[in-house]
Structures are given as C-alpha cells and as structure tokens.
Amino acid sequence: MSTDIKLTSFSHGGGCGCKIAPGVLSDILKHTQGFPMPKELMVGIETSDDAAVYRLNDEQALIATTDFFMPIVDDPYDFGRIAATNAISDVYAMGGTPIMALALVGMPINKLPLEVIGQILKGGESICAEAGIPIAGGHTIDSVEPIYGLVVLGLVHPDKVKRNADARPGDVLILGKPLGVGVLSAALKKGALSEAGYAAMIANTTKLNKPGKALSELSGVHALTDVTGFGLLGHTLELARGAGLSAHIDMHRVPLLPGVEQLAQDGYFTGASGRNWQSYGAQVRLGAQISPAQQALLTDPQTSGGLLVACDPASVDAVLTTFAKEGFGHASVIGQMQTGPATVEVQ
Numbered sequence: 037m038s039t040d041i042k043l044t045s046f047s048h049g050g051g052c053g054c055k056i057a058p059g060v061l062s063d064i065l066k067h068t069q070g071f072p073m074p075k076e077l078m079v080g081i082e083t084s085d086d087a088a089v090y091r092l093n094d095e096q097a098l099i100a101t102t103d104f105f106m107p108i109v110d111d112p113y114d115f116g117r118i119a120a121t122n123a124i125s126d127v128y129a130m131g132g133t134p135i136m137a138l139a140l141v142g143m144p145i146n147k148l149p150l151e152v153i154g155q156i157l158k159g160g161e162s163i164c165a166e167a168g169i170p171i172a173g174g175h176t177i178d179s180v181e182p183i184y185g186l187v188v189l190g191l192v193h194p195d196k197v198k199r200n201a202d203a204r205p206g207d208v209l210i211l212g213k214p215l216g217v218g219v220l221s222a223a224l225k226k227g228a229l230s231e232a233g234y235a236a237m238i239a240n241t242t243k244l245n246k247p248g249k250a251l252s253e254l255s256g257v258h259a260l261t262d263v264t265g266f267g268l269l270g271h272t273l274e275l276a277r278g279a280g281l282s283a284h285i286d287m288h289r290v291p292l293l294p295g296v297e298q299l300a301q302d303g304y305f306t307g308a309s310g311r312n313w314q315s316y317g318a319q320v321r322l323g324a325q326i327s328p329a330q331q332a333l334l335t336d337p338q339t340s341g342g343l344l345v346a347c348d349p350a351s352v353d354a355v356l357t358t359f360a361k362e363g364f365g366h367a368s369v370i371g372q373m374q375t376g377p378a379t380v381e382v383q
Contacts, residue, residue, distance in 0.1 A: 041152055043107035043115055044225050046144065046181050078194065079130070083201040083278040086129040086261055089192070097194045101126035104140045104185020108221050108339050109238070112152045116159020118241040119184045122264065122340035124167050127190035128245040129262040129343060131198035131252025134167050134190040139174030142183035156184050167244055196252040198260035200271075201278025203346035207258055209275075209283065209371040210355050212247065212364050213240055213342025215268055215333050216296030223304040236293050241340040247362045248343055254358070256351025263341035267312050269320055269334045271344060272380050275373070279346075282376030286383060287323075287330055291366040300329035300336075308337040323383040334382065342366075346373055 073080055078097055079089035087101035103123035107115045120137075127134045139160060143153050164171050164186075171186070220237040223229040229237075251257050259279065263271045268290065276283040299305075312335040313320075322331060342364075347355050352369060359367035 041148065042110045043112060043152075043182055044110050046107065046147070078197055079199055083199065084274050085200045086126040089130060089197050091194050095193060097192050097197060099127050099130050099132040099190035099192055100187070102140065102185065102187040104183055105339070106181050106183055108241075109224065112155035113159040114238055114242075116156040116161075116184060117163050118238075118340055120160035120163035120186055121242050121244055123186035123188050124163065124169075125245045125262045125264075125340060127188050128248030129198070129260055130190070130192060131196050131248055131260060132190035132192035133249055134169045134188055136169055136189045137164050137171045138187040139171050140183070140185045140187065141174060141176040142179035142181070143176070144180055144182065145178045148182060156182070160184065160186065163242065163244070192252065198248075198252050198257060199278070200259055200261040200274055203259040203275050203279040203281060203373045204348070205281060205373060205375045206349065207346040207373040208349050208352050208369055209272070209285070209373065210345040210347065210352065210359075210367060211263070211268070211291060211342050211370045212245065212345070212359055212367045213243070213263075213338075214291035214293045214366045215263075215336055215338060215341070216293035217241055217338050217341065218306045218309060218336040219296045219299050219304055219333065220293060221339070222306050223299050226304065228299070228304060230295075233295055240293060243340075243363075245343050247358050247364060250358045250361075251343070251345060251355065254347070254351055254354055256348040257345055257355065258348070259346035261344050263338045263344050265308065265337045265339075266316075267309065267335040267337055268344075269380055269382075270312055270316055273316055273319055273378070275344070275346060276380060277378040279373065280378060281373045282378065283371060283373055283380045284383070285371035285380065287326060287334075289368055289370045290334075291368045292333065296333060297329055300332045301327075305332040306337060309335045312337070319379050321379060321381045326382055
C-alpha cells in the first residue's frame with residue numbers, strides 16, 4: 037500500500053521492543069496479590085510461560101494468550117501481519133492448535149486515515165486465515181499511539197502441553213528462527229535498511245511457528261518457548277530458572293539474519309537490548325571472545341521470533357526434521373542444558 041504515513045513515527049518503541057524490561061516487570065508483579073489457583077489451571081504466571089493453560093477435561097486443555105504492540109514497520113498491512121503472527125506464536129509455543137482470535141485495536145483516530153487502519157486489520161486477518169482461525173470479535177480504543185494485537189485461544193491435549201520449565205540435564209537447545217529483528221527494525225527507523233534487509237525482516241516476522249504442534253507430539257521434547265522481547269538470553273534464562281539448570285550457548289552456532297552483525301557493529305540496535313542486559317546480565321556469563329555486537333544480538337528483542345526447544349539428544353534429528361518440513365531451514369542446534377545454577381553461559 038502506498039502512503040506517506042510513517043507508522044513508526046507514532047511509536048516510542050516498536051514490536052516486542054515495547055515490552056517492559058524483565059527486571060522492571062518482575063518488580064511490578066511481586067507486589068501483586070496472590071489468588072488461590074484452581075487445580076485445573078495447568079500453567080499460570082509462575083514460570084513466565086508463553087500462555088495460560090486450563091484443563092477442560094481429560095482430552096482437552098484451553099490455551100489463552102494475548103500480545104499487542106506499537107508499529108515496528110511503516111507499512112500498515114505488514115504491521116498487522118507481524119502483530120498477528122507474534123500473538124499466535126504463543127499458542128504454538130505451548131504445543132497447541134489455535135482456534136480463535138479477538139482483535140485488540142488502539143488507534144489515533146484523528147491522525148491516521150481510516151484506510152491505513154483498515155490495512156492494519158486486513159494484515160492481521162490474512163495471518164489468521166493462514167493459521168486457519170477466525171477473528172471473532174475484539175475491542176477498539178482511540179489512543180495516542182497505534183496499537184494492534186490479538187487475544188488468541190487454542191487447544192492442546194493435557195498430556196502434550198510443553199512448558200518452558202521442564203528442560204532436563206543434557207537436553208540440547210534448538211532455535212527455530214535466526215536472530216536480528218530488533219537490529220533490522222532499528223536500521224529501518226534510521227533509514228539504513230536495504231530492500232533485501234526489509235524483505236528478510238518481513239519473511240522472518242510473518243512466518244507462523246506451526247512446528248510447535250508437531251513438536252508437542254515428540255516425547256523427547258521436554259521444554260518449549262518462543263524468543264520474543266527479552267531476547268535469546270532472556271528467554272533461555274527463563275528455561276534455566278524454571279528447570280533449575282544452567283544453559284550453555286555456542287555463539288557460533290546461533291543463526292543470524294543476513295547482515296545483522298555488521299549493522300549491530302555500526303550501532304543499529306534498540307534501547308530494549310540495553311534494558312534487557314541491565315535486567316538479567318548478572319545471571320549471564322559471556323566468554324571473552326563475545327563482541328559487543330554479539331552481545332547486542334543475544335539481547336536483541338525478537339518480534340515474532342523463533343521457537344526455542346529443549347530436547348534429549350536422541351530427538352535432535354526428529355526436531356530438525358519437524359522444522360524443515362514447515363520450511364524452517366535456519367533451525368539450528370545452539371547449546372545444551374547442564375546441571376548447575378540457573379544461569380546462561382555463552383562461548
């Protein structure tokens with residue numbers, strides 16, 4: 037769509053870079069009042085998992101999640117697609133199948149043409165159609181910054197739920213998508229992103245994490261999450277904390293989007309990357325050879341990022357094959373879970 041409107045000019049932070057820093061979020065939540073949880077609630081907030089899961093019966097559990105943010109790109113249709121893909125990902129990250137969505141829409145009505153807003157919604161609808169689910173309703177408000185996202189509901193067999201806290205010693209870590217979305221978005225906002233870079237960014241952020249459902253069927257897959265606003269280090273640290281294990285990452289095996297390491301070296305990274313490091317850097321040990329650009333990529337907020345899998349070594353080939361069948365050619369073994377304190381070590 038051709039428009040002179042630059043959506044990113046309305047937002048103080050775009051995509052999953054809008055997230056409250058993990059340390060600040062932890063401080064906020066620790067002051068909330070506890071409430072007795074029903075026995076049917078299989079997954080709540082206790083391990084910062086991707087979605088809530090509520091057992092309905094012996095065959096079905098309901099997955100409920102929501103995600104929304106300000107524009108990460110200027111094209112309204114692409115913004116809608118990215119936001120919808122990102123929201124639906126949390127259902128796949130629990131091993132489930134999405135069944136329905138509700139739209140969350142906040143727009144500066146007096147500043148954005150209705151045609152632009154309509155294109156955002158159409159972008160979200162196109163991804164929901166690809167996922168095979170309807171947008172069955174939603175809620176709209178007049179807001180200062182453009183905001184779009186979804187509430188997504190899904191189903192999963194109670195025995196097939198994949199939490200982020202169940203990794204085991206010796207498990208291999210596999211990442212489904214390359215890193216660097218935040219770096220590309222920073223370059224885009226400063227007018228330094230090439231057409232090829234933009235195309236790679238859109239392809240990465242609009243690719244649904246459909247392998248999650250098939251991965252839930254593999255008994256050797258013990259833990260599953262998706263890498264989003266807290267970066268690879270932050271979400272790996274959540275796996276480590278949940279399991280009470282140490283995570284070890286080989287930087288040279290971490291897949292990266294084309295050109296992002298050079299862009300990071302040139303100073304194109306988001307403020308969220310630094311906030312992430314400030315929040316959890318004390319629990320991370322970086323090898324002496326890890327450069328500042330690589331550190332920025334490890335903390336880079338990933339909008340609609342890849343699935344992070346912890347599986348036993350015997351299941352690695354099955355996991356990589358599952359990713360490959362859905363067109364995730366960048367899926368890579370990046371590390372391992374080991375006994376030790378809940379930290380992340382990168383070499």
